[in-house]
Amino acid sequence: MPESRPRIIPEATVARLAVYLRVLAGLADGGRSHVSSGELASAAGVNPAGLRKDLSYLGPCGVRGVGYSVAGLRDRLTEALGGERSRACVLVGIGRLGSALADYSGFASRGFQFVGLLDTDPATVGHQVGGLTVRPVAELEGLVAETQATIGVITTPADVAQTVCDRLVAAGVRSILNFAPVALSVPAGVDVRKVDLSVELQVLAFLDQQRDGAPPVLAPVRATAQGGVR
Amino acid sequence: MPESRPRIIPEATVARLAVYLRVLAGLADGGRSHVSSGELASAAGVNPAGLRKDLSYLGPCGVRGVGYSVAGLRDRLTEALGGERSRACVLVGIGRLGSALADYSGFASRGFQFVGLLDTDPATVGHQVGGLTVRPVAELEGLVAETQATIGVITTPADVAQTVCDRLVAAGVRSILNFAPVALSVPAGVDVRKVDLSVELQVLAFLDQQRDGAPPVLAPVRATAQGGVR
DNA sequence: AACCGCTTGTGAACGCCTGAACAAAGTCGC
DNA sequence: GCGACTTTGTTCAGGCGTTCACAAGCGGTT
Ligand SMILES: NC(=O)c1ccc[n+]([C@@H]2O[C@H](COP(=O)([O-])OP(=O)(O)OC[C@H]3O[C@@H](n4cnc5c(N)ncnc54)[C@H](O)[C@@H]3O)[C@@H](O)[C@H]2O)c1
Ligand SMILES: NC(=O)c1ccc[n+]([C@@H]2O[C@H](COP(=O)([O-])OP(=O)(O)OC[C@H]3O[C@@H](n4cnc5c(N)ncnc54)[C@H](O)[C@@H]3O)[C@@H](O)[C@H]2O)c1
16 A cells, blocks of 8 residues: 555544644654653543544554654644645735734744735835735735735735635635634635634633523533634 | 523534624614525525524524514524623733734624733733733732633633633633633633634645645535634 | 553444425515 | 415434444563
8 A cells, every 4th residue: 555545534633633733743842752642632632532533534643552653643644734835825904913923933833934914004014024024915916926825814804804805816815714704705616714703702601601591401511621613 | 482492502503693693783783674594694604594593593583484683683692692791801911912802892892891911021011902901910810800700811822821721710710712722621610712723724724735636536515615613 | 472451443323513305474465 | 355475494314523432453571
């Protein structure tokens, strides 16, 4: 068997694989050579059996009776999630949230590099943020073509998010991360993921109310502690 | 039937109800009096049948042949998600991301109010952010007790997130929104939701690679456009 | 060389959620 | 007043994801 079988990996599993990869990076820095599924699952906040099932999508990666090689599993996960190559991202809307993202070092270390920051506000254009100069949004198309950026991040106000999205897609971007509180519509073949912080708070408020209001019939609580992002 | 039956609402549905509520707020501002499930679903980026199923957890809210009353449904959703009362939130770690959150007006309009901003950095403590003064983190316990805050938001570096979380829980906070890239462990009865932006990017990168690499056998693509948060 | 304990990998059952089809119900037009 | 059309609410089936439990495999030990 020269090549790993191209089994389909569920999206929920992909998200967890990214978490495992981060935990493994920390273990590697700590000098650990091996980990068991139990320890890794605990650090990632998931069920050990689920973790093993997730990893099984990549084919056998561990040694029975011993565990997983930290470096080996890290390399395998890196490859599965898209390889070593760094991915170019453009960020549109350099306000408070956009500035925080542009200035964050945690993305570069995982292979994501911002290659362009765009805004309409003349007071913002020209400023340096995270080592880049903010450019006028008119340069969007040229910038995407030039840098071959594959990921677009939208942190503009909600009312212009769809327009920005359309321009990104027309320019060739096929993956979009959206922070604006609107549902973007995109053609088939383009992936959108939405981060909605108000919804997160609202869900917490609901769970809180439910906990107080209906203790007799307890709701089906997830066993472990993490709320999935999905 | 004087009171609506206390049926159990799935967490995925709760998250979507929050989205519907936001869309309805926009429609109400626009002066609309009625909406159909199709229109509402389109604006929220979900399937119309799914939307009706979600709403059915609250009991009948619409009029057949006509649709839903915008104001009526908005009130019903507001009540189901935790009522009108504003919820007090404390924010720990007023760095780049924390400042952006503290300064964001979109939370207050949905009933979430920051009542305390905490940080350790002497250069940050004392500054005004979003109308509040940043306080030293030593005041955490007193502040929670005083304000009866129910939600804690963590935007500190990852290595101190668990410590901060423990202090929040000990002080009485039972709902936590975590932005640090670690899995927090909490006692039963405390809810944690995690926002992991690196994972979002990594999933997009994976989908991108999968699209290019294996076009013969297409992956099971979600019909509509939005990636759920979960 | 064989045994024993430990850990992985996987098969199957269960429950949740999603998507579609159908029946009930109310309104508008005549 | 009655019929037809529109839209909701619900029921059903299918898929996906999660969990448990167990067999298979490997290292270390005697
Ligand atoms: N804490 C937060 O900041 C927060 C939380 C949740 C959601 N959001 C959402 O994220 C988005 C950004 O939030 P923010 O707080 O950073 O807002 P902001 O107003 O600080 O920043 C928005 C930026 O977008 C720029 N902009 C406006 N129109 C543009 C266009 N057509 N093209 C390019 N840039 C344009 C503005 O000049 C501004 O710099 C909003 O949609 C908001 O609802 C923010
Ligand atoms: N774009 C982003 O900024 C971004 C993106 C993804 C994830 N995150 C995560 O969010 C968190 C915050 O990111 P950031 O960019 O704002 O970092 P930051 O360094 O700008 O801010 C962190 C803040 O926490 C404060 N702090 C440190 N220890 C503390 C303690 N014990 N108690 C209270 N406050 C303390 C620091 O003084 C600082 O002000 C990090 O965990 C980061 O990994 C940030």
